[in-house]
Amino acid sequence: MLAGELDGYGCAVLTKLLSPEECGNIAALYSDESHFRSHINMARHGFGKGEYRYFKYPLPDLLGGLRTALYPHLAAVANDWNARMGIDERYPGEHAWFLKRCHAAGQTRPTPLLLQYVPGDFNCLHQDLYGDLAFPIQVAILLSEPGIDFTGGEFVLTEQRPRMQSRAEVVPLRQGDAVAFAVHNRPVRGSKSSYRVNLRHGVSRIRSGMRHTVGIIFHDAK
16 A cells, blocks of 8 residues: 555555654654754745754654664665666665665765744745755654644645646645655656656645644765
8 A cells, every 4th residue: 555655646644653642752852952963944044934853863762763664665665666767776675774875975964853833834845855865755744633733734745747737735644644755756657668757845834833743764964
């Protein structure tokens, strides 16, 4: 199902990946700077409006465990995608080996991040590429409950196919749900062979309340 959804739409929802208690525990880390290596104000960089923090190593046990556990399932999809797009890069079956490859390329800074939005905040459409080596799928987990903790703030994915207008996918999530999605490109089957499409993701405007999300990116940054 995971591979089928990613192939068909560029994204797949993993329902109830975290419990409400686990979501609350991760969101509560935001105010403790000891867990993070940097703090980004999105408006200052033209990324949107809101803020996020990159975790430092060692990652919290829950996030480190999820990063390790999710990777092998996504690596199989990523390798199939690269084969279909004519890209030579192949990803090892274990995340530790992929991180060794990142670090050998000078990409040593952890990329999992915790995002916080309040009314009026939004995240512009973008791609999370932090160096020459990028794993083509990432995961975002919603830590807050829509309609109770916040309103608005939908996860949005856009896809640009050659000589066509962009297609938008709005992904409904509940607290604890995750969405796995294409970071940059993915293959789409054409009449004769697969061709490459370009994707970007973002978050629509928060209307009320506070929204927390944790992002799990599998490559490290320079």
